[in-house]
Amino acid sequence: MIQQLFFAYFAFVIVVLSLLVITRKNPVHSVLWMLLLFFHIASLYLLLNAEFMAAIQVIVYAGGILVLFLFAVFILNIREELRINKFIGAWPTGLTFAVGLLVVIIMSIKSFIAAPPGIYSIDLIKQETHTKALGKLLYTEFLYPFEVTSLILLVAIIGAIVLAKRRLKS
Amino acid sequence: MVPLSWYMMLSIAVFVIGVFGFLSRRNIIIVFMSIELMLNAVNINLISLSHYLQDMRGQILAFFVIAVAAAEAAIGLAIVIALFRNKATAHVDEVKEMQG
Numbered sequence: 001m002i003q004q005l006f007f008a009y010f011a012f013v014i015v016v017l018s019l020l021v022i023t024r025k026n027p028v029h030s031v032l033w034m035l036l037l038f039f040h041i042a043s044l045y046l047l048l049n050a051e052f053m054a055a056i057q058v059i060v061y062a063g064g065i066l067v068l069f070l071f072a073v074f075i076l077n078i079r080e081e082l083r084i085n086k087f088i089g090a091w092p093t094g095l096t097f098a099v100g101l102l103v104v105i106i107m108s109i110k111s112f113i114a115a116p117p118g119i120y121s122i123d124l125i126k127q128e129t130h131t132k133a134l135g136k137l138l139y140t141e142f143l144y145p146f147e148v149t150s151l152i153l154l155v156a157i158i159g160a161i162v163l164a165k166r167r168l169k170s
Numbered sequence: 171m172v173p174l175s176w177y178m179m180l181s182i183a184v185f186v187i188g189v190f191g192f193l194s195r196r197n198i199i200i201v202f203m204s205i206e207l208m209l210n211a212v213n214i215n216l217i218s219l220s221h222y223l224q225d226m227r228g229q230i231l232a233f234f235v236i237a238v239a240a241a242e243a244a245i246g247l248a249i250v251i252a253l254f255r256n257k258a259t260a261h262v263d264e265v266k267e268m269q270g
Contacts, residue, residue: 007172011180018184018207022191027199034203041210047172048221053213053229060236065206065243072199072247076260087194088263094193102186109178118225137226138233149237156241163248166255 003047010044025086027073031066038062049122052131177218185211196261198253202246209239 017037024030038061045054125133138146184207191204213232220228254260 004172007176011176014180015183015187018187021207022187022195022200022204027197030200030203034206037207038210041214044214045217048177048217050217050221050229053217053232056233056236057213060240061206061210065240068243068247069199069203072250075251075254076197076199081197084196084261086196086200088196091194094190097193098186098190101189102182105182105186106179109175109182112175112178114174115223115225117223118227120226121224134226134229134233138230142230145234149234152238152241156244160244160248163245164251 006047007044010040010047014040014044023086025082026078027076027081028070028078031069031073034069035062035066038066049125050130052134174218174222178215181211181215181218183211184208184214196263198250198260198262199247201262202243202250205246206239206243209235 014037017033017040020033021030021037024033038057042054042057042062045051045057120133188204188207188211191207192201195201195204213235216228216232216235220226220232250260253265257265259265
């Protein structure tokens with residue numbers, strides 16, 4: 001019961017905050033609502049017994065990505081932003097598409113068939129601790145994708161520098 | 171115990187809000203934030219499935235999604251800065267050199 005109450009609170013706040021994020025006129029307000037949203041999503045991960053995911057949600061998203069967004073927002077002209085319309089002219093198309101997607105996915109949720117449960121039961125995770133269980137799997141079975149991820153991050157670093165650096169001649 | 175379908179409903183709601191923001195906002199930074207919203211919706215779904223099916227693989231996948239989201243944010247914001255330097259605008263409907 002208490003779990004359902006907590007879930008109801010988090011779900012309600014997450015949906016309201018997502019709506020706030022995409023409807024605020026001032027991008028700085030959007031970024032700050034998004035910070036609150038990420039904290040609520042991290043708490044939802046705690047309800048799902050995923051402590052490590054909650055921690056990296058806060059560290060990577062709230063600590064890393066949102067700071068990047070705030071830096072990018074600061075190059076904008078906020079005064080002009082507050083004056084003009086926040087949606088493009090074709091926003092009804094976007095709304096139609098989103099509502100259609102919502103209906104289609106909700107109708108398809110009925111046909112979901114759960115796979116047989118795996119070996120990582122709550123007792124096993126409790127006994128082994130979540131971070132250790134995740135790390136063991138990540139560094140054995142998923143070692144190759146993990147290395148590929150490091151390559152993606154390297155590409156992101158170099159690409160961001162190349163794209164954002166000021167051209168000397170032109 | 172919260173049913174799995176509740177988590178799926180929440181994930182769908184956040185994803186659809188992200189789709190709407192991606193398709194309708196004028197400011198390109200909010201468009202990028204909508205992408206982050208969609209990735210977070212997928213992460214909620216993956217982690218709840220991982221919990222209910224008692225399998226860690228969903229969380230590994232969510233881990234990779236977070237890593238890719240970080241890379242995507244860095245690249246995307248670098249593109250925003252390059253766009254702002256060349257066109258002095260951050261509005262998606264003012265960038266139409268390719269007649270799109």
